[in-house]
Amino acid sequence: MLKKTLASGLCMLVLLLASYTGVNASIVNKNPSRAELEKKVEEVARKRGIPSVILKSIARVESIFKQFNDDGSPFISKGGTIGLMQIKNSYGLYDNEKLKYDIDYNIEAGADLLLGKWSTAVEKLPQIGDMNPNVLENWYFAIWAYNGWSKSNNPNTGLKKQTFQDLVYSIAEKEYGQKITTIDKSLLPKQGLPNKSTKYDTPKEHHYGDILFYSEGDIVKLDGRQYSALKDTPNGSDVVEINNLTELQVLEGPILNNGYFWYKVRVNDIKKEGWLVGNWISKTGSIYPFVDISRTWSKDYIIKLHEMNIVSGDGKNFNPDDQITREEMCVMLSRALQLEPIDNELKYVDASEIEEWAAQHVIAVTEADIMSGCDETNEFKPDEYITREEAAIIISRALGYDENLDFQLEYTDISNISDEALDAIKNVQVKGIMNGANGIFRPNDYLTRGEACKLIFDIINIIE
Known part of the structure; x- marks a missing residue:
């Protein structure tokens, strides 16, 4: 009788545990959306x-x-x-x-x-x-x-x-x-x-995916693999073994070889270099102050201005291909020229639209008569973008005009240049700061943040 009771009790316990486990599983193991x-x-x-x-x-x-x-x-x-x-x-x-x-x-x-x-x-x-x-x-x-x-x-x-x-x-x-x-x-x-x-053959109508690519200057580590070996060439012979704690700096790449994208990297601790595929690495940082500048032509200018505390990004990116606004240009100019405002009051009707971080710089640059607002409406229009001809005028006001401007511009789009900007464009051409390309100046194209960095860097060099 005791054995039957114990057996019955054990069965009940097993059933209860099984039931509890099933309920618990349904609570814990749930599909995300x-x-x-x-x-x-x-x-x-x-x-x-x-x-x-x-x-x-x-x-x-x-x-x-x-x-x-x-x-x-x-x-x-x-x-x-x-x-x-x-x-x-x-x-x-x-x-x-x-x-x-x-x-x-x-x-x-x-x-x-x-x-x-x-x-x-x-x-x-x-x-x-x-x-x-x-x-x-x-x-x-x-x-x-x-x-x-x-x-x-x-x-x-x-x-x-x-x-x-x-x-x-x-x-x-x-x-x-x-x-x-x-x-x-x-x-x-x-x-x-x-x-x-x-x-x-790849079909004539083909489409591209969104795989991650790495850039020169990126810091990476192995991801998804504990160990790997760097190769002397893409898909070549082993050079040195690395583990998932090894910090690597990307030097070159990507290079497509035999179905994989390869990167040349350096193991900074032991000064060894080699190649590895990008499938088993992930980015942990960059040697550059901004993660989005490694492939831009303006990289060196951005880095130098950042070192001089003239430019900053959004904390992670610089967005070099974004168009630069008037208030952003004021910040760069006032820092580069070390301008200090005399009056602390913004007198434009749209002063409330000027960001707090830009206010004192706008005052300093407008007091120096390098940039100005609209005479008719007394607006500064801080969020408007700057055209290339407007940039030429700003640079010329900052540096002054050369005496020898008695020549004709040879751009094929000269008819698109305003009368006000003609001498300014001649001036920046003489100073070697701004030129056109393929015979055109593109006066009404907007200036990018990367292009602005190049101009500011040139201004600093001329002044010094």
Whole structure:
């Protein structure tokens, strides 16, 4: 009797625990919104060198963005594929428990698996074009292989109503508005698999993805890999082993080689240099004061003015290609010329529209008669952009006019230059500060922040 009672009690305990575990799972294991999951997939895809629309579309086809069932249990197919990216862990490459319960890990595994298929496509499957991974159409056979390198995914066999890769392309267009041109079916065999040595042209109508690229001056570390080796050339021989704590400075790149974008980096601690692929690194900083200037022609001017405390950005970016406003120009001029305001009162009718950080600089520059407001309306118009001919006038007021301006400008668009600006444009040309290009001056084009930095730097050099 005692044994029966104990057995009955044990069964009840097991059932209660099972019930509790199920309730707990449903509470803890809940699918985030599709938007949240898509954002996670995008972030992983881009840093892994995969166009995000491709990895998102695969996730949509595989699981309809589902990691967990309604009861909180992991979403596992009848075939044993797991979670959001439907990973079949046949070879034990991944941690099964993490695949089931860690969404980020599952997405990373999906990206890793797809990159493995991309590597297979580069080395052992038919190739498309130059195998640039940022060209969406070049992923056709890698996506095919993600679902299994099987003849059933050959659209000519008719074994499937819609092949896996065509379904992924269809989702990309219907749900993300991204058209991807498929390989012409007439170029594929009628039966079986395409010959692995076949090379296909990238379709004439092709589209680009959004993979992350790194720039000279970026500081990066390994991401998603504990160890790697720098190569003497892209895809060359090992030079030195690095780990995920090693800080690297990007020196060159990206260079496309054998299906991957490579970067030349320096290990600052040991002064070693070498090449590595961009798929397994992430940016941690930059040697430059702003993260968006490494590829701009005005980089050196921006850096020098920043060192002189003349320019600043928004805390992270400088936005060198943005058009410069009148109040921004006043800040740069007053700092460069070390102007101090005499009167602390703004006397323009739109004074309330001038930002607090610019107010004293606007006063100083207008008192020095380098810039002025509109005489008719007494407005300063701080948010208006500055044209190239207006910049010529401002520079000429700051530096003074040269005595020898008795010559004709030879720009083909001289008729677009206002009478007020003619001598100013001659003046900046004589001083070697502003010139046109290809015979035109473009007087009414707006000045960019990067161009303004070059002009301010030239003003400082002339004064000194």
